[in-house]
C-alpha cells in the first residue's frame with residue numbers, strides 16, 4: 001500500500017498508512033506490477049450502502065492511481081478489469097466511487113449517482129420562521145462521540161439512499177479522527193450532540209478557521225458533518241452551528257440537493273449553494289442490483305442493457321414486482337449500464353436521460369412510467385468522500 005503515495009501526491013507516513021489500512025482489508029487492494037515492481041493500485045472498501053428501500057453490499061472503490069511513469073498505457077483499464085471481476089465474484093451487486101475527474105469512469109460503466117453541494121453563508125443568518133428549541137446542545141469528547149453519534153447515523157442512514165454503513169474503525173479513524181496535519185489551517189475537530197430526554201437526536205462535527213481583521217472576526221466555522229433524526233432536530237442543529245461566535249461565515253460541503261436549509265433560511269440565496277458531482281455508481285450485477293432496491297409504483301419496464309466492460313450484464317431485463325429477470329419481451333429502453341447507475345439511486349429520472357440522448361426510449365410513454373417506478377422520496381446523499 002506504500003505505493004499509493006506515489007500517485008496521490010501524499011507523503012504517506014507509516015502512521016497515516018496504518019490508519020488507512022484499518023478500514024481497507026489488504027485482500028481488497030489490487031496492485032499493478034511491471035517486472036515485479038508496483039506501478040499502480042486500486043482498492044475497494046467492503047461497504048453497505050442504502051438504496052431506495054434497502055441496504056445492499058457495495059464495493060467502495062478508493063485509492064485508484066497509476067504511477068506517473070506508467071500512465072496512458074492501459075494500467076487503469078487492467079486494474080478496473082481485475083477489480084470489477086473480483087467484485088462480481090464476491091457477489092457485491094454495486095460498485096461506488098468519488099472521481100477525481102469526471103471523465104475517467106464512464107467507460108467502465110459508472111454513472112453519476114448523486115450530487116454534492118457546497119455552501120458559505122454569513123454567521124447568524126436568520127431562519128424564515130421562529131424556532132423553539134426542544135433539545136440541548138452538549139460538547140463531547142471523541143470517546144463519547146464514538147458512543148453517541150453512531151446511534152443517530154444508524155437511525156438516519158436506512159432512509160437516505162447513498163449513505164454508508166460505518167464500522168467503529170470507520171468512526172474512529174476517519175470521521176472522528178483529527179490531528180494537526182489534517183487540519184489545513186483550521187483548529188481541532190469539535191463534536192457536539194443534540195439531546196432531548198429521549199436521547200441523542202443529532203450531532204455535528206465542525207472546526208474553526210479563526211482569523212481576525214480590524215478587531216472583527218473574519219474566520220470561518222466549517223461544518224464537517226451534521227446529521228439529525230428529523231426535520232426539527234436538523235433545524236436545531238443548524239441554528240446552533242450558525243450562531244457560534246468568532247466566525248464571519250459558516251461553510252460546509254457534501255450536502256444533499258434537498259437540504260433543509262433551503263426552507264429553513266430566510267435568505268437561502270445567501271448560501272451560494274454550488275453543486276458538484278458526488279457518488280458514482282456501477283451496477284456490477286444488473287439483475288441483483290435492480291432486484292435489491294424497492295420501487296414506488298406498479299407496472300413493469302424492459303431495458304436492453306449495453307455493457308461492453310462487464311458483458312455478463314448485457315441483454316434484456318424485465319423489471320416487474322421488484323424483481324429483474326432476463327426476458328425476450330420487447331424492450332422499452334436501450335441503455336448503457338452507466339445510465340442505470342444514474343437512475344438507480346434517484347439522482348436522475350429516465351425522462352431526463354432520454355431527453356439528453358443518454359437513454360433511448362423505444363416505446364412511447366415508457367420514460368414517464370419508469371420515472372414513477374424509480375421515484376424515491378429523498379435525494380441521494382453520500383456525506384463523505386472515500
Ligand SMILES: CC(C)(COP(=O)(O)OP(=O)(O)OC[C@H]1O[C@@H](n2cnc3c(N)ncnc32)[C@H](O)[C@@H]1OP(=O)(O)O)[C@@H](O)C(=O)NCCC(=O)NCCS
Nearest residue numbers: 007064065066071072073074075076077098099100103104
Ligand atoms: C486517472 C489515472 C488512474 C489513469 O490511469 P492510466 O493507467 O493512465 O489509464 P489507462 O492508460 O488505463 O487509460 C484508460 C482510459 O482512460 C483514459 N484516461 C486516462 N486518464 C484519463 C484522464 N485523466 N482523463 C480522461 N481520460 C483518461 C485513457 O485515455 C483511456 O481511454 P480508452 O480506454 O478509451 O483508450 C491516472 O492518470 C492517475 O493515476 N491519475 C492521478 C490519480 C487519480 O486521479 N486517480 C483517480 C482517483 S478517483
